[in-house]
Amino acid sequence: MSKNDIEKEFWFSPQERVDFYLNGLDSFEIDLEVFKKIKNSNEWNQKELHLVSFEQYENTFTHWYCKYIVHLPRIRNIRVLPYYKAYKDLHSLMNFFIPFDKLGLKYKAFKYPLFYGETGYTDGIPCLKKSRRGDDEESVIFNFRTLRLTQPCESAQKNDIPWRDKKNSVIWRGATTGQEQRVTFVEKYFNKYDVAFATTKQKPHLAHLKKAKVSIKKQLEYKFVISLEGNDVASNLRWVLSSNSVPIMPKPYWQSWIMEEKLEPFVHYLELNKDLSNLEEVLKWASENDEKCEQIAENGKKYMAQFLDDKNDIQVQKLLLEEYAKRVSYKNSIK
DSSP states (O other), X not given: OOHHHHHTTTOOOHHHHHHHHHTTOOSEEEEXXXXXXXXXXXHHHHHHEEEEOHHHHTTSHHHHHHHHTTTSTTTTTOSSBTTBSOHHHHHHHHHHHHHHHHHOOSOOSOOEEEEXXXXXXXXXXXXXXXXXXXXXSSOEEOOOOHHHHTTHXXXXXXXXXXXXXXXXXXXXXXXXXXSTHHHHHHXXXXXXXXXXXXXXXXXXXXXXXXXXXXXXXXXXXXXXXXXXXXSSSOTTHHHHHTSSSEEEEEOOOSXXXXXXXXXXXXXXXXXXXXXXXTHHHHHHHHHHOHHHHHHHHHHHHHHHHHHHOHHHHHHHHHHHHHHHHHHEEEESOOO
């Protein structure tokens, strides 16, 4: 096996990835009148659910802004942008435009149903989302919000240190988003490890469980980094996998562009029980199997490489949008 083959041992073929993202989608007809009712059914869907074609944006200010400006370091985290209502919408449009701009995707007039948020009821319509629950049988995944989820991988790789130079311990920082999983974890381990909330703005009553924020560079001084899902996917998982550290986490429930369900415990990460009660046991095993843990970190980097290879990844995005346009049609019209 060549060095190149070894480096790609965890890669999936473009068609395998597209099949995963399409979530079993075959031929499907979207009734636009039904779509309109679903969009207007609640305030959340009104904000997040849209029919979007590249053609409607091509050569507009929004297209130019997405192509040349929004990704710039001093711009990407600004939440109020000129001429646009929400920064995350713009971040998602930036990703949607890429296969058209870079590879000349021909389905410019086709209207794709995009959902910009994490959750939302779409009544069977196969919308393109950045993530889906494990039991979601309708949503199609696209590579949205890379500035938040994928861009930090570059920082991780740039600022990382060798495994042997890392602290043989664990760290976690995050927000109080999501269900009670994070609260349960922090309450249990706050006084035992470097585990805490970095912000408690959403749940101020948890301020006693807060510690100072820690940069990615500083977190990578640890061999083990906890990864916990919040509103949807764990936002730190991609950069931890792409580093020389090992993620410790429960089996993923949410799925995104990196196909979390394909990750294997003791191959790509160390697994916490669903109730998060076994961290001490995991760390004890890790201390007795240092070489195996170093290999797990290496496996994570090989796995993530397929999503960080721009040439390969954009081809997958293009194929996905082509397949979607071939399988989905519309009836009726929105007046």
